[in-house]
Amino acid sequence: MQNFQPTRIERSSTSLKIEWKDSYQSELSYRLLRQKCPCAHCDATRSGKDPFHILPSEGFFENLSLVDIQRVGRYAVRLVWNDGHRTGIYTFEFLRELSEADP
Ligand SMILES: [Zn+2]
Known part of the structure; x- marks a missing residue:
């Protein structure tokens, strides 16, 4: 758990860069981050449980960016x-799991 502490989080135009306490470095594209969004709505969309879901167009991901990163407690953003x-x-x-799965 100790190693899952970022020492630095930086936004670029298309990705999020994270430096970790154990000096591992991650670069996660916004596309990947959004596709893996863990919220209930996105989870339902991915699993096909949401009958109203519309698959995002290519343009959607091209224009995607982050406007803010907010710390949530000591374990999340x-x-x-x-x-x-x-x-x-x-x-x-x-x-961390996402970046190790998709280096
Ligand atoms: Zn979501």
Whole structure:
């Protein structure tokens, strides 16, 4: 758990860069982060449980960016997207797993 503490989080135009306490470095594209958004709504959309879901167009991901990153307690961040979506809370552990799964 100790290693899942970021020492630095930086936004670039298309990705989020994270430096970790154990000096591991992650770069997660906004596309990936949004596709893996852990909120209940996105989870329902991915699993096909939401009958009203509309798959995002290519342009959607091209224009996607983060407007804010808010710390949630000591273990997570809330990502606020430029389309107003802000319900996704990403634990540091989840972010680390994502970057190790998709280097
Ligand atoms: Zn979401």
